[in-house]
Amino acid sequence: MSKEINSKHNIEFIIQSNDLLVCIYRKWYTKNIWSILENIEFIDHHVNIRGVLYKQNRRVYLMSESINGYKYSGTMLESKPWIPEIKNICDLINKVFKRTFNACLINEYIDGTQKIGFHSDETSSLNDNCIVSLSFGATRKFLLKPKMYSSEFPSNTETFVSNGDLLIMAGLVQEKFMHSIPAEKDVSDKRISLTFRSFNVEK
Numbered sequence: 599m600s601k602e603i604n605s606k607h608n609i610e611f612i613i614q615s616n617d618l619l620v621c622i623y624r625k626w627y628t629k630n631i632w633s634i635l636e637n638i639e640f641i642d643h644h645v646n647i648r649g650v651l652y653k654q655n656r657r658v659y660l661m662s663e664s665i666n667g668y669k670y671s672g673t674m675l676e677s678k679p680w681i682p683e684i685k686n687i688c689d690l691i692n693k694v695f696k697r698t699f700n701a702c703l704i705n706e707y708i709d710g711t712q713k714i715g716f717h718s719d720e721t722s723s724l725n726d727n728c729i730v731s732l733s734f735g736a737t738r739k740f741l742l743k744p745k746m747y748s749s750e751f752p753s754n755t756e757t758f759v760s761n762g763d764l765l766i767m768a769g770l771v772q773e774k775f776m777h778s779i780p781a782e783k784d785v786s787d788k789r790i791s792l793t794f795r796s797f798n799v800e801k
């Protein structure tokens with residue numbers, strides 16, 4: 599087992615049913631790569647909502663050599679080449695979880711004023727519905743909200759993501775749920791999340 603990951607798995611199942619899985623491997627990644635993450639030249643990305651461009655309340659950076667960019671919310675975020683350490687993490691996750699992730703969308707939340715509202719991720723350009731997020735820095739709340747409340751899912755779910763935690767969303771999670779990292783006025787530290795996805799390769 600690689601020294602970068604914690605071999606004592608502490609898995610927390612947040613949602614688990616036939617076709618849905620949300621779980622968190624607590625303190626999964628143990629290596630300190632903060633200085634590498636802090637040197638990323640994050641981008642202020644804009645999204646297009648009903649013809650109006652809005653600056654996202656967080657900065658982002660996309661790494662991939664398989665796609666030219668990721669189109670979401672009406673605009674395109676261009677891919678940059680991999681940073682070797684992050685490519686190594688991608689390879690490690692692919693090996694451990696038997697996936698084929700080929701892109702990493704990185705989110706930077708400067709402090710608790712920055713957030714991502716309830717949304718589900720665009721999966722039509724993915725060849726695998728599984729999305730994995732690895733957290734660094736500040737602990738933040740992570741919320742899940744069913745698109746349709748039911749007897750099985752009658753309410754929203756709240757958990758948290760901390761430094762080194764690996765969150766997995768698989769199966770029909772994007773179809774049936776929305777997720778969010780809400781604002782938290784008491785959080786003064788930065789959080790950076792690496793979200794790994796497997797895109798259909800562009801010809």
Ligand SMILES: O=C(O)CCC(=O)C(=O)O
Nearest residue numbers: 705714719731779791793
């Ligand atoms: O920061 C995170 O862990 C979640 C990010 C997210 O929801 C997304 O990139 O779609």
